[in-house]
Amino acid sequence: MLKQNLQFKLSQKLSPQQIQLMKLIQLPTQAFEQRLKEELVENPALEGSTEQEELYEGDDFNNSDDFDDDYGNESIDADDINIDEYLSDDEIPDYKLAANNYSDDDDDRESPLAAAMSFHQDLLNQLQTFIxxxxxxDIAEFIVGSIDDDGYLRRSIQDMVDDMAFTQGIYTDEKTVESILKNIIHELEPSGVGARDLQECLLLQLKHKTPTESVDLATRIIEEQFDGFTRKHYDKLLSKYGISQDQLKKAIAEVEKLNPKPGGSFSSSTRVTDNIVPDFTIRxxxxxxxxxxxxRNAPTLLVSRDYQDMLRTYKDxxxxxxxxxxxxxxxxxxxDSAKWFIDAIKQRQETxxxxxxxxxxxQYDYFLEGDELKIKPMILKDIADMVGLDISTISRVANSKYVETPYGTKLIKEFFSESMKNDQGEDVSTLEIKKILKTVIEEEDKSKPLPDDQLVDILKEKGYLIARRTIAKYRExxxxxxxxxRKKI
Incomplete structure (x- = not known):
């Protein structure tokens, strides 16, 4: 049975302008600059300026409410947004009072970056050197296309034979593909490319090294005792090959020089570097x-005078x-859109x-001295309560922003951590505990590395009562x- 009834319900909804403001707050400096460029292109009534001018000039624009009555066009006024929901009652920050008197020498200049060649394109270029x-x-190029970014061939020979026949019209057999893989693909640089597993990858790299006693021993160990080697059963290897610890240590050193991801080394050397632009500076x-x-987070934006003049002309x-x-x-x-965007930029700066x-x-003590052990436990709610903002707003500010300090450029969210009690009942940061744990492990005897149970006892002696599973979590x-x-001989 259908019936109608009235129901009152309280609900809170963000306006499109408030949603846009939250998005602006979340953007790091470089993305924020890109957003500014997009807005300047999309809104012809908005202009950028390098000079300090008055943002809104002329009474005709500010007092043009009569146009709303004539044409029923309700303007979007930035004053309708409750700034108190986003900002605290702190004093006006210094940057709001500073003059923008930069010289041409202070302009940011972009450094040219070399165009990078892809890993697979480099392999294809190397194929041109083979007769x-x-x-x-065609088969070799198909194999190269099947190699992943780490340099491994994860597909079986049979799968590639079938795929070439169905998709490329290339009819061949497993023996031919195996021969091309061994005699051509495995000869490409970097060494180890085209391997089907880690063991084959290491053997291919050892094959291309200058033969020595240590290289020959390393090759035998990887080829015959790979499982025992990866599990670090060094006593069994010493017994099986009748060698000394020094000989085994040299063979292990040869293996440690190898690259388990040959493709990764190429991509990392040609990857375009992302420049980190700090949003804040602490001195x-x-x-x-x-x-x-x-x-760069505080640009000077103006409302176009041409548009104001046009509005005045139509009004008269x-x-x-x-x-x-x-x-x-x-x-x-x-x-109206330009006026609101300018106000949104101001609110972003202040937030x-x-x-x-x-x-x-x-975190005053840390920023003053740079000692990571002095980083206090701090959660989003602590900062939200201090400035009177919502936790989600604090999260947006901290998530992708960087601060330049005397001790390096830091990601802001790294200063947030949970707290734990020490043996004296004091709150300590989990960052402090991780720092101590890392130091203990770095100073351990690598021939007899400390298991998690002993790490628990060591931290207990230092005043940190932590369970074994917590040690394992921090270690991971x-x-x-x-x-x-971690064992070494």
Missing amino acids: ISDAER IVEGELELTLNG SKDKSNAQKDAVQFIKQKL LFVTMNAIMHF QLDIPVARM
Whole structure:
């Protein structure tokens, strides 16, 4: 049975302008600059300037509400946005009062980067140096196309034979493909490319090394006792081959020089470098911390005077045709959008500054001295309570922003950590515990690495009561293997 009824419900919704503001806050400096360029292209009523000018000039634009009455076009006023929801009551930051008096020498210049050649294209270019038939070249190029970015051939020979027949019209057999793989693909650089597993990859690289006693021993061990080698059963290897510890150590050293991902070394050397642009700078001036916002986050944007003049002209016109009404509507929309975007940039600047200012004061001892052991436990809620912003806003600021400090450029989110109690009942940061754990493992006897149980006892002696599973979790987060895999002779 259908029926109608009235229901009252309270709900909170973000306006499109507020959503856009949140997106602007989340952007790092380089992405923010790109967003500015896009807005300047899309909105002709918005202009960039390198001079300090008044943002809104003339009473005609600010007092043009009568156009709303005439044409029913409600303007979007930035004042409708409740700035208190995003900003704290801190004093006006210094960068709001500074003059933009940079010289041409201070302009940021982009460094040219060399165009990188892809890993697979380099392999294809190397194939041109081999004297082979067209049919063999087609097969070799297909094999190269099947190699992954690490340099491995993860497909079986039979799969490639079938795939070439169905998709390329190349009819061959497993013996031919195997021969081309062995005599051509495995001869390409970097050594080890085209291997089907780690064992074959290491053997291919050892094959291309100058033969020595250590290389020959390493080749035999990898070929005959690969499983025992990876499990570091060194006593069994010493017994089987009747060699000394020094001989085994030299053979292991030869293997450690090899690259388990030959394709990765190529891509890392040709990958375009991402430049990190810090959003903030913290300096020590006369024993006190000084925070500044990157000037690239504080551009000077102006409302176009041409558009304001056009609006004034239409306003003073006595005969208002339908075309003029449409023009006025378009102009007001662009002007309102430009005004709101400028206000959004201001709010972004202030939000970034007050958030980083709170983080700087919370971690004051670390920024003053650079000792990572002095990083305090800090969660998003701590900063949100200090500045009166929502936790999600703090997360947006911290997630992809960098701060330049006297001790290097740091990702802001790395300063956030949970707290744990030490034996004196004091709150300590998990970052401090990880630092101590890493130091203990680095100083251990590698011939007898410390298992997690002993690490628990050592940290307990240092005043940190931590369970074994927590030690294992921190060790994995630090990318440190288990004791057996850290063993060396």
